[in-house]
Each structure stands twice: as C-alpha cells, then as structure tokens.
Amino acid sequence: MxxxxxxxxxxxxxxxxxxxxxxxxxxxxxxxxxxxxxxxxxxxxxxxxxxxxxxxxxxxxxxxxxxxxxxxxxxxxxxxxxIAFAQGTREFDELNRMLAFLNTTFFNAFAPLWHLLEHESDEHEKLALTAYGRGKVERAHAQLERMLGDKPWLLGEHRTLADAYFIGIARWTKYHAVVDRRDYPNLQRLYDKLEADxxxxxxxxxxxxxxxxxxxxxxxxxxxxxxxxxxxxx
CATH class of the missing domain: 3.40.30.10 (Glutaredoxin)
Known part of the structure; x- marks a missing residue:
C-alpha cells in the first residue's frame, strides 16, 4: 500500500x-x-x-x-x-535544526494572527494580537533572512525538506498583511524560485x-x- x-x-x-x-x-x-x-x-x-x-x-x-x-x-x-540525510550525520543535524526553527519560530509566529482570523475578538484584543503577531513575524523573517544569506537553498547548494516546509508557511503572508517579503530579499529570492518549482x-x-x-x-x-x-x- x-x-x-x-x-x-x-x-x-x-x-x-x-x-x-x-x-x-x-x-x-x-x-x-x-x-x-x-x-x-x-x-x-x-x-x-x-x-x-x-x-x-x-x-x-x-x-x-x-x-x-x-x-x-x-x-x-x-x-x-x-532532500534528506542519514541520521547521525552532520547534514542530518543541520536539517533537523532548520526544520525545528521553521516549526517553533517561523510557523509559530503566525499563531496570533491566525487566532484573529478564526475567532471573534473585541477591538482592544485585535490591536494587541496584531501588534504581537507583527513583531513575531518580523523577527522570524529577519532571523531566517540572516540564516539563508546568499545560499541558493536553506541548507546550501541543494533543496531539502526544509525548503518544502518553508514554502508552505511563507505563503501565509498573503492572509496577514504585517510584513512585505520584499524587505527580506534573500527570502523573496527563495520564495520566487520555489513558486516556479x-x-x-x-x-x-x-x-x-x-x-x-x-x-x-x-x-x-x-x-x-x-x-x-x-x-x-x-
């Protein structure tokens, strides 16, 4: 099966x-x-x-x-x-580290903003969650921008599971107008390359x-x- x-x-x-x-x-x-x-x-x-x-x-x-x-x-x-590496290798550790960052920091940054979309909130709560979510998303983008640098893919010369996970999360900016990805040119470059894949x-x-x-x-x-x-x- x-x-x-x-x-x-x-x-x-x-x-x-x-x-x-x-x-x-x-x-x-x-x-x-x-x-x-x-x-x-x-x-x-x-x-x-x-x-x-x-x-x-x-x-x-x-x-x-x-x-x-x-x-x-x-x-x-x-x-x-x-797209992946044998457990116990340095490459596996680097991939696992990047996947963990994408999950715990990049993915999680959008949580307050998804809450706003999916639940009723009063005006005070909306303002607070928007500001909190914007700060988290901006920090996550800035951190990942530095981690990517001028590399063609998140881990270097070849695409991996991390790039696949990234593209599924990165597109969420279209729902939450709190960052402009063009302010993060390395991430924009990777995003555009993946969108053409x-x-x-x-x-x-x-x-x-x-x-x-x-x-x-x-x-x-x-x-x-x-x-x-x-x-x-x-």
Missing amino acids: SAILYYGVPSGCSFGSIVALEWSGLPYRLARVDMPQMIHTPAYRAINPVGETPALLTARGDALAESLAILNHIGAQAIASG PAVIFAHAIEQQTAAVSAGGFAGEVGLEEALGFKRAA
Whole structure:
C-alpha cells in the first residue's frame, strides 16, 4: 500500500509535505481535509486525535501526525533523492535544526494572527494580537533572512525538506498583511524560485482542484472514509 497524506485546505502547512513527497519520488496518495469542519469528524479524529493537518497513513498502515515527524519519515525513505540525510550525520543535524526553527519560530509566529482570523475578538484584543503577531513575524523573517544569506537553498547548494516546509508557511503572508517579503530579499529570492518549482505548482493545483501534473509518485486522491478503511485493514 502506498502512503496517504491527509492535507488541509485552505492553505494548510501540509502543503510542504505534498512538495516533499513530490521531490521524494515515493508513491503516495492524497486525502483532502476541508478545515475546520472535517478535522472535528470522528473519521478524521481516528487518524489524528488532535484534529490537525497534516497526517500521514504510512505504507505500513500506521497513522503519523505532526509535520516534523511526517517530513522526517518521508526523508528517511528518500535519502537518495538528496532532500534528506542519514541520521547521525552532520547534514542530518543541520536539517533537523532548520526544520525545528521553521516549526517553533517561523510557523509559530503566525499563531496570533491566525487566532484573529478564526475567532471573534473585541477591538482592544485585535490591536494587541496584531501588534504581537507583527513583531513575531518580523523577527522570524529577519532571523531566517540572516540564516539563508546568499545560499541558493536553506541548507546550501541543494533543496531539502526544509525548503518544502518553508514554502508552505511563507505563503501565509498573503492572509496577514504585517510584513512585505520584499524587505527580506534573500527570502523573496527563495520564495520566487520555489513558486516556479513543478512540485510547488502541483501542490497549488491540488489545493485549488485544478489540473495537476505530478512529476513524482502521486497515485491519485482518496476520500476520507475510504482512507480510514485502509487504516482498519492494515
């Protein structure tokens, strides 16, 4: 059985896992999860009790949640593709460090702003959360700008899982007008390069339900209930 990635729409960070799967060349399928309504259903909670995306039903039939765990699972099977490295190597440590930064700092910086979009707030709370969120997003962009420097990719000469994860989060600035990425030219350069990548174009098409051309091992989409059946049978 090929793995099944449960990806969230609209604009879930699961986007990065789709890109990583495309780069990996591994066979996989996708299961669409409309947020927020579907993440609270018993069917999806059977896959991820936390009710978040992404989640992965591995080829063994195990349910795996959290982007870092999913990306490392993909990478461990696709070291030959160059997007990941063997555990215990210096390169693996650097990749893990960058993935951790993207998760704990870059991703987390947007949390106050997502709260504003998804919950009712009074004017005082809106002003406070906007200011707090703007500061966090600006700091995260400035830090990552320095870390990237003039390198072509986040870890150097070759794209890795970190670049896949980055592009899924970096696009969130279109929802939250608190930074202008052009103020961070290194990040803008990386963002533009990734947006032109066939795997990223494919992931956008999947989310938007337009014609999607895979250059990887994509084997089609399955419904949530159908995917749950694979977990029961595994």
